[in-house]
Every structure is written in structure tokens, then in C-alpha cells.
Amino acid sequence: HSARRRKKTHACESCNKTFPSRSKLERHFLIHTGQKPFKCSLCGKSFRQSTHLKIHQLTHTEERPFQHKVCKCDRCEKIFPSSSKLQRHYLIHTGQKPFGCNVCGKTFRQSAHLKRHQLTH
Template sequence: MENDTTKKTFPCDVCGKVFTKNTYLKRHTRTHTGERPYPCQVCGSAFSRISTLQVHMRRHTGEKPYFCDVCSSSFADNSTYRRHVQIHSGEKPFSCDVCDSTFSHKYLLKRHIRTHTGEKPYRCEVCGSAFADKSHLTVHERIHTGEKPYQCLVCKTSFSSINSLKQHQKRHVGVKPYRCEECGSEYYEKASLRSHMRTHTGEKPYSCEVCGSTFRVKPGLTRHKRIHSGERPYSCGMCASTFTDSSALRRHVQTHTGEKPYSCDVCGSAFADKVNLNSHMRKHGREKP
């Protein structure tokens, strides 16, 4: 009797890809349906794979089981660890045909090429904002979800991105290594110093494609664009009010809470807004810096 060596396969009805196991097919099908059956019990984020959920949970627990033998850096997932290790090898086999920049990973090259093409393939389903990098979309989406998975161990303040947490942590150290040679102002971040320098040079490199308005910093342009798009991504959890920027939302929330964090050091009057405090201080012949 002739042995049937043909292996059973499982094809996808949507795109035709073939899998050797039904479980692989089920997992793949979620890329078409958008199903995310594995929710995080801490922040509510949901995932299509349980392995992705397990890696995500390390953001909350702080667990980083992958260690670099060269510099002792630690990582939450194996793929990030492998990419890091190549930093030490110095190998950069992927080169850009446009500007000859080289990269250690193919995904870094693909991301770089978008700086030449202007491609932004990652789009927010809530407000339509587009991004060249998936990680930037992930951070942006937290504007809508309110998720802040990165917490400062000193003061327990939470942040939506690891970079924001790192910037915040420098404030506890109290060191401002970047100093303006023009006026002596000091900053925690080099980028903040660069932005500050434009107050001296008058440079406004960020321009609106709709009306031509120019801005000193990119967040200023981002907020301005919402005037044209009508986007109001910041919503109040106590009422239906929505706002174009987070500072306006914070000021609004204080109308519900009654919080007045800005106080006059002359007479003790308290205000919800720094602008109102400054206006009040002029009555005393001075203004808060």
C-alpha cells in the first residue's frame, strides 16, 4: 500500500496564504478581522496574540528578562534585545540608495526611506493622523485611550511614552546640562535648548500647508493644524467637552475639581490658570516668571 505523504494544509479564505496548522490559520485570520481576544487587565489594551499580551504586561511589571552581556542593558522582549546587540557589533549591512546612510536592520532602512518618500503608512483610526513609524502611531493612539503605561518610580506620575518618562526623570536629578550662551537659560534636553534658541534667532521652521502660518516648535504647528481639521482629540471625562490641546483640557478639568494650583506669594490669592495669576500679580507691580 502506497503511503500518503501529503500533509494537510489550511488556506486563508481572504488572502490565500497557507498554513500547516489550524491554530496558525486562526491566529492569522485575526489580521483580517481585527479580533483581539487577549485584553490587559491593567490598562485595557487588547491583543491578537497571547504572546504579545505577555510582552505588553512587562510594561506594567517592569520585567526585562533579556540582558546584554556587553553593556548590561535589559529588554522586555527578545526581538528588541537582538536588535540592540547589533549596535555593539557595528555591522550595518543595509544601505540607502538615495543618501548612502547605512543601518543595522532592514526595518530601520525601511523607516529611513520614508524620510525621502514622505510615506506615512500608519494611520490613526480615530482622527486620521498619519505616521511614518508604527511606534509613533502607538504613542499617538494613547491620546485617545488615555493609556499611560510608563510610571515614574519617584513621584508615581505616568506617561504615554518612554521618552517622556526619561525626560521627566531628569527633573528629579535636578541637573540641566544644556545652557543657552545668549541668556543663560538651562534645559534638561538638548532639543529644548534648540527650540529656545529660536527665540533669539527668530527662526520658525515649521509652516502650515493650509494658511502659511509658521511656528518655532513642531507641537505648535500640530496644535494649529487642528484649527483647520476640526480635530479635538482631548476629551473631558466629566462632561462632553473636547479640546484641541492637553493644556486646555487641564484648565477645563479644574472647573470641575475646583483646583487652583497657582498662588500669589504676596497676598495668597489662588488661581486655576497661570495667565490669571500673572494678571493678578500686576496689581502688586510684579509678574510671576
């Protein structure tokens, strides 16, 4: 039973970030390679993830499967299904890291990243 509880971690060779599955690691690795394999057939814009392409394709129609409209970043034009996800993304552009470790002072953009870091102390 203890083998089931252990989380397999797959580490990125470029940045050492870890992921719970190989598929999530492979999806992340596209950030380093710059590959965007999912292309919009209407405008040619490319995306790293198929879900991002599907959300983008809604900009060509009037369909809005979300309760609120798609939120678009005004700096890089990435689109998000919620304002909270857009706000979290926006921290990349502002450089803000609002979550700080009370042991060593290192800061993070997301609380989940801080929690993962705190396990190292």
C-alpha cells in the same frame, strides 16, 4: 510513510496565505476580522495573540525575562522580544521588500516568503 512527510496546508479564505496547522490559520485570520481577544487587565490594551499580551504586561513591571529589553515599534507601539523581530516588523511600515525573486522579480519582506514563492516556478 509518505503521508507523514506531506505537509497539510490550511489556506486563508481572505488572502490565500497558507499555514501548516488550523490553529495558526485561525490566529492569522484575526488580522482580517480585527479581533483582539486578549486584553490587558491593567490598561485595557488588546492583542491578537496571548504571547503579545504577556510581552506587553512586562511594560507594567520591571521584569525582563529576555536577555535584552523589550523592543517597541515607534510607529504603532507593538512590542517585540528582540531587535531583529522589530526590524522585520518595521518593513511593514516602510513598505520595503528586500527579498526579490530572480525568476519573475516579485519582492517579499521575508526570505521565507521568497523561498515559498520560488516553489511555484
